[in-house]
Amino acid sequence: MIWFFIIFFTVMLAGHGYVYWHVWQILPCGNGVKWVVLVLMTLAFACLFICNSPLQFKFPLKIAQAVYDIGCSWIFILLYLFMTFLLLDLGRLLHVTPKWFLHNSIVGTESIVILLVIVFTYGYCHYIDKYRETITLDSKGKLKKEMTVVMVSDLHIGYHNPRKELALWVDMLNAEHADLILVAGDIIDGSIRPVDEEHMEEEFRRLNAPVVACYGNHDYLTGIERSREFFKKAGIQLVQDSNVTIGDLCVIGRDDRTNRRRKSVKELTKAADMSKYTILLDHQPYHLEQAEQSGIDFQFSGHTHEGQVWPISLITHATYECDFGPWQRGDTQYYISSGLGIWGGKFRIGTRSEYVVATIK
Numbered sequence: 001m002i003w004f005f006i007i008f009f010t011v012m013l014a015g016h017g018y019v020y021w022h023v024w025q026i027l028p029c030g031n032g033v034k035w036v037v038l039v040l041m042t043l044a045f046a047c048l049f050i051c052n053s054p055l056q057f058k059f060p061l062k063i064a065q066a067v068y069d070i071g072c073s074w075i076f077i078l079l080y081l082f083m084t085f086l087l088l089d090l091g092r093l094l095h096v097t098p099k100w101f102l103h104n105s106i107v108g109t110e111s112i113v114i115l116l117v118i119v120f121t122y123g124y125c126h127y128i129d130k131y132r133e134t135i136t137l138d139s140k141g142k143l144k145k146e147m148t149v150v151m152v153s154d155l156h157i158g159y160h161n162p163r164k165e166l167a168l169w170v171d172m173l174n175a176e177h178a179d180l181i182l183v184a185g186d187i188i189d190g191s192i193r194p195v196d197e198e199h200m201e202e203e204f205r206r207l208n209a210p211v212v213a214c215y216g217n218h219d220y221l222t223g224i225e226r227s228r229e230f231f232k233k234a235g236i237q238l239v240q241d242s243n244v245t246i247g248d249l250c251v252i253g254r255d256d257r258t259n260r261r262r263k264s265v266k267e268l269t270k271a272a273d274m275s276k277y278t279i280l281l282d283h284q285p286y287h288l289e290q291a292e293q294s295g296i297d298f299q300f301s302g303h304t305h306e307g308q309v310w311p312i313s314l315i316t317h318a319t320y321e322c323d324f325g326p327w328q329r330g331d332t333q334y335y336i337s338s339g340l341g342i343w344g345g346k347f348r349i350g351t352r353s354e355y356v357v358a359t360i361k
Helices: 002-026 030-048 054-058 061-093 107-127 163-173 192-197 215-223 224-234 265-270 291-294 312-319
Strands: 131-137 149-151 181-186 211-214 234-240 242-246 250-251 275-281 298-301 326-330 332-336 354-360
Touching: 002 030, 002 061, 030 061, 054 061, 054 149, 061 107, 061 192, 107 242, 163 354, 181 250, 181 275, 211 250, 211 275, 215 224, 224 234, 242 291, 250 265, 265 275, 265 291, 291 326, 291 332, 332 354
Parallel strands: 131 354, 149 181, 181 211, 211 234, 250 275, 275 298, 298 332
Antiparallel strands: 149 354, 242 250, 326 332
8 A cells, every 4th residue: 555655646746747847838927927836736736635634624614625625626637737738748749739839838828728627617517417327127036026226336425525515416316216225335535524514414314215335445544433423323224244134135235345354245145135136235346256156136336436537547447347337247237336426626527427226127
């Protein structure tokens, strides 16, 4: 894990250096204004560390939320600035981009600003517009009557997904009049402070169907006991390496991969009623073959966000057997969700925020 953070921050610093140099070159103004711009960019980067440190508790909630939004949004803005300048540099090598476009250029500066405004405005609007995915599952005769199950993952409630947004999501899910709601982890983003101060458990208690959830890696970042306490207050039934029977459904919840001592899928099925239609909740969609080998009927996972923004989605496509959408192995069906909420900046570029409505015949 330590090597991941070392590599991450090394890449971030290198990316900043590359973007800083280009911003200094392209701005059509004096050095004083250029320094102001670079200082503001540095402060935006610093917000990323402030919102993930004890300093967050020094600010009123609204200010802490703003710091979080700025810091986490800057990661994506930096990425697109980096890609834009990289393409322009390649264009110069190929004699497509004129030299004047990148040096003290009003046209160059305005073009890049307009491009970023368009891309991130689209990304924000696309995130706000939640997608309703419908799937039909065959119970193989294990259900006496048809059931409607709403499935979500990766809510990431906290500083950037506050109570007012959670309230809209609850209204949206209630409109489905489901028999059951399943959550495949990452309910809390990482800090319990905004969740507690805004009393978000009250919104979950408005849901008009039973809620069953497993842990995700961000629930562990929040603190496992704090997450468990919140789930209890919110009326969420936690399945942590355990199962619960609801009618003719057996819902098995696997603990998150963060817990290296969690049980295997095979161990979990030994304690479950496999004569019922079995649904496995496993936050991170690694080793999908385990559900197939254990006779699971359907697995629901999240975690990937499908990369959240392009081109990060190319990395998740290469990392997972399936990083988004429906999948099948033998008689076992899967759905890997890109998530209802989001981590960091509220942008969806090339991906979508969704919830799944499953009709189990």
